[in-house]
Amino acid sequence: MSGVRPGYVRPLDIRHGRVDLSHGAGGRAMAQLVEQVFAAAFDNEWLAQRNDQALLPRPEGRIVMSTDCHVVSPLFFPGGDIGCLSVHGTINDVAMSGARPLWLSAGFILEEGFPLAELQRIVDSMAGAARAAGVPIVTGDTKVVEAGKGDGVFITTTGVGVVPPGLSISGDRARPGDRVIVSGTIGDHGMAVMSQRESLAFGTDLVSDTAALHGLVAAMVEAVPELHALRDPTRGGLATTLNEIASQSGVGMTIDEGAIPVERQVEAACEFLGLDPLYVANEGKLVAIVPAAHADRLLAAMRAHPLGRRSALIGEVTEDAHRFVQMRTRFGGRRIVDWLAGDQLPRIC
Amino acid sequence: MKYIDEFRDGDLALRIAAAIAAETDSARSYNLMEFCGGHTHAISRYGVTDLLPPAVRMIHGPGCPVCVLPIGRIDLAIRLALEQKAIVATYGDCLRVPASDNLSLLKAKAHGGDVRMVYSPADALKIAQAQPQREVVFLAIGFETTTPPTALVIKEAARLGATNFSVLCNHVLTPAAITNILESPEVRRLGTLPLDGFIGPAHVSTVIGSRPYEFFAEEYGKPVVIAGFEPLDVMQAILMLVRQINDGRAEVENEFTRAVTRDGNLKAQALVSEVFELRRSFEWRGLGAVPYSALRIRAAYGAFDAERRFGLETRSVADNKACECGAILRGVKHPRDCKVFGTVCTPESPIGSCMVSSEGACAAYYSYGRFREIPIAAGVPA
Secondary structure, eight states, X not given: OOOSOTTOOOOOOTTTOBOOGGGGSSSHHHHHHIIIIIIHHHOOHHHHTOSSSOOOOOOSSEEEEEEEEEOOSSSEETTEEHHHHHXXXXXXHHHTTTOEEEEEEEEEEEETTOBHHHHXXXXXXXXXXXXXXXXXXXXEEEEEEOTTSSSSEEEEEEEEEEEOTTOOOOTTOOOTTOEEEEOSOSSHHHHHHXXXXXXXXXXXXXXXXXXXXXXXXXXXXHHOTTOOEEEOOOTTHHHHHHHHHHHHHTOEEEEEGGGSOOOHHHHHHHHHHTOOGGGSOOSSOOEEEEOGGGHHHHHHHHHTSGGGTTOEXXXXXXXXXXXXXXXXXXXXXXXXOOOOOSSOOOOOO | OTTTGXXXXXXXXXXXXXXXXXXXXXXXXXXXXXXXXXXXXXXXXXXXXXXXXXXXXXXXXXEOTTTTSOHHHHHHXXXXXXXXXXXXXXXXXXXXXXXXXXXXXXXXXXXXXXXXXXXXXXXXXXXXXXXXXXXXXXXEEESTTTHHHHHHHHHHHHHHTOSSEEEEEEEBOHHHXXXXXXXXXXXXXXXOSOOOEEEEOSHHHHHHOSGGGHHHHHHHOOOEEEOOSSHHHHHHHHHHHHHHHHHTOOOEEESOTTTOXXXXXXHHHHHHHHHEEEOSEXXXXXXXXXXXXXXXXXXXXXXXXXXXXXXXXXXXXXXXXXXXXXXXXXXXXXXXXXXXXXXXXXXXXXXXXXXXXXXXXXXXXXXXXXXXXXXXXXXXOO
């Protein structure tokens, strides 16, 4: 007779194992991966139901929903990884309506051969971020693609939240005379990631600013419910976000180069790579458009929050049929701050 | 940032601007060409023209490396990637330059070509060493600034005995382009391109020195002031040019003394002449065939010359008819004179090369300056 206990399942070898096609095939191997990695880390009452869907109570108020796909190279970077990034990114997209995020879903596309140890690290980081934010991951899915058809791991998260009554925050509400506020230094995330890219690795102690901003937003809407617009300047950077709002609202903007907070290291790295920090990605910053009369109150509330300590008033909304974002340069001239064209590519000379 | 902010000081800029305004004679005009794309970029990015009196007119020159690269040469690189299945490595700026058949290197990549962006030719050689079974071609472009690193990597490839690495050389020469502009009918016969002086290149001059420009001052009577790429450098150079023009002088002056000497970098020059030789003629976008204006790899290093290695023949391809890049690169036209500027031709989908690099006159003007031409309308459209 065998000495193995009946019903014994050999646990996944997280340390040395790799994702294989059976982990996405719907059989026992997949169930084991889900149990041992995802469910164990995300652990909450909705996942514990073990259904294909989460059964949720109906929240009071207007519901917002947002989804975000995450692909990042490298997967691990100073200050974070694709796991916490995928939680913060969607929480932030939900929060930019002024909403309180309630639940998240997570979809994983794993590449055959991806080390389970790295997957575990990513999932732990997601679980930690979700727990810290108080926003549980209540449902999810996993697929595995053949080696060479993915880039390790892609994560899609969807978030649902509820907007407190009395708020009307939208990208089309910027009005001439409004003030433009940014919640801190720009370009930290993009430069931290770039510093780790194989082709140009450069020495720096820059870390990504990846963070969930719903706490900051809650403090802001409590202080100034009259807020007009909020947006997090992720891909395309501050410049692109301002252009999006200007175009959505049918207004122009004028910003002051000297007022925009930029970390010295970011400025230096941009300088030698020929990049412009205005176009570099952020993952833990937001732009607020607020009526001039409330700007000081908002700024004070933001600076009182740990994620908004370096908030700064950077410009104002103007009347402009061409919807240009203009900048007064530190040098004393004026120029357009345009949409990002294509990818930001380094210059030669 | 230490050592950078000093050259971007707004208060100092206003003082120089006041000096320029005080010293210009409003009865005449000062038509100054900045040769380099680096200057074009600085002027646009910092809004330098806002600080200049109306009498001073800046004309963008042809010194943008990707802008002057003709379509036929990009086609060669695309063919290497798509037909020869070579890994083509190049600088980021080159990837979006429009070529034949609606392709660019970036689009060739989407069609399955292995195109890599590198920061230095040395990175291309590293790729070749890491993948010895693949042919790796470095698409080398640029003026005298980027030539020494290419020379160095070719020598290094020779030392390592690399058998799968070559360079598609498109290095061009600044003085030849300046001569071409000064000899152009617009300057010499027609007088449609008034030119009163040049802002001389910054980084190029660190390599070739200030001596090569003395010819332009002596022979053509045009003042030249070599300037750094920071906005205060440009302002100071404009002031120095205004003074020369007022005094009727035509000299080579050096504003960029912190980096440029009269003789330049002799070691780099020796390296370049060891590896490269002059081409009899080379096609420039905008300028056409310019004699003795470019370099090719010497026979001694022929094994690393992609043109020899793959038996490449450059076909000359005409620019899009509506595109005014040619005239813009010669300084004859301004981006706003081009019918497709800002409509069909934008940085997202460039028709001409001047719209590609942020150093290109069109892209710089589109991205930073076009609001000047558009009156700010009152009222917000519904």
